[in-house]
Amino acid sequence: MIAIAEENTNENNERARKEENVVYIGKKPTINYVLAVVTQFNGGMKEVTIKARGQAISKAVDVFEIVRNRYLTNVKDKSIVTSSEELTNEDGTKTKVSAIKITLIA
Amino acid sequence: MIAIAEENTNENNERARKEENVVYIGKKPTINYVLAVVTQFNGGMKEVTIKARGQAISKAVDVFEIVRNRYLTNVKDKSIVTSSEELTNEDGTKTKVSAIKITLIA
Numbered sequence: 001m002i003a004i005a006e007e008n009t010n011e012n013n014e015r016a017r018k019e020e021n022v023v024y025i026g027k028k029p030t031i032n033y034v035l036a037v038v039t040q041f042n043g044g045m046k047e048v049t050i051k052a053r054g055q056a057i058s059k060a061v062d063v064f065e066i067v068r069n070r071y072l073t074n075v076k077d078k079s080i081v082t083s084s085e086e087l088t089n090e091d092g093t094k095t096k097v098s099a100i101k102i103t104l105i106a
Numbered sequence: 107m108i109a110i111a112e113e114n115t116n117e118n119n120e121r122a123r124k125e126e127n128v129v130y131i132g133k134k135p136t137i138n139y140v141l142a143v144v145t146q147f148n149g150g151m152k153e154v155t156i157k158a159r160g161q162a163i164s165k166a167v168d169v170f171e172i173v174r175n176r177y178l179t180n181v182k183d184k185s186i187v188t189s190s191e192e193l194t195n196e197d198g199t200k201t202k203v204s205a206i207k208i209t210l211i212a
Contacts, residue, residue, distance in 0.1 A: 058163040061204040065190040069202075080186040082208075084171040096175075098167040102188075 021045045025052035025060045033063045038071045041106050047078065050102040053085065057100045064102050078103040127151045131158035131166045139169045144177045147212050153184065156208040159191065163206045170208050184209045 023036045033050070040048045052060035068075045081101045086094050129142045139156070146154045158166035174181045187207045192200050 055161075055164050057167050058161050058204070061163050061188045061206055064188060065202075065204045069190055077188070080188065082167045082170060082183070082186065084175055096171075098164070098171045100167055 021047060022049045022051060023063075025050060025056040025063060027056075030059055030062050030066065033059070034066045034071065037063060037067050037104070041072055041075065041104075046106055048104050050104065051099065053099045054097045057098065060100055060102060064104065067104070072106065075104050075106050078105045127153060128155045128157060129169075131156060131162040131169060133162075136165055136168050136172065139165070140172045140177065143169060143173050143210070147178055147181065147210075152212055154210050156210065157205065159205045160203045163204065166206055166208060170210065173210070178212065181210050181212050184211045 021040055023033055023040070025033055037048050037050065050060050050063055064077065079102075081103075083099045083101070085097050085099050087097055088094055127146055129139055129146070131139055143154050143156065156166050156169055170183065185207075186209075189205045189207070190202050191205050192202055194200055
């Protein structure tokens with residue numbers, strides 16, 4: 001109970017820790033993100049989330065498929081959720097972009 | 107019961123009917139696939155499946171998000187499943203490609 005109380009009093013730390021098991025998919029080669037996910041699980045994480053937006057969504061699915069087919073065959077998807085996010089452009093206009101969140105469990 | 111028996115004796119017809127509620131995402135503009143999905147639901151379908159491979163996966167998520175946010179707000183995802191498919195190239199080598207299957211229900 002004390003441990004929980006401590007966590008709640010230090011929100012910044014807790015948020016940093018929660019973000020540890022999130023892998024954001026960007027423009028780097030697919031294998032970089034595959035290794036990031038594998039490293040998290042090998043470091044003891046029980047759950048890792050892959051997040052991507054727009055064109056990177058395809059790469060997020062590639063990362064998940066490569067992780068579970070080639071590296072960690074015990075890993076599976078706990079949930080796959082899509083959403084729509086609104087971005088503000090430099091000129092103030094708004095653009096909608098799709099996003100995906102794949103939560104993996106070991 | 108007679109209706110079921112008839113369906114089973116005419117497998118080709120049944121397969122054609124089953125495929126009716128599948129929308130394959132390709133290289134056409136996103137709105138084309140959005141309208142294809144909306145048309146299926148408006149034609150009385152209770153369930154429509156969106157399928158895509160490789161780079162088209164991002165577009166599949168866009169289609170789903172646009173359908174449920176702009177056109178049919180009662181539609182939601184029954185399931186989102188990813189997989190890995192093996193394609194044989196012209197020179198006989200094999201390539202793996204990720205795929206997604208989003209099943210929508212009204």
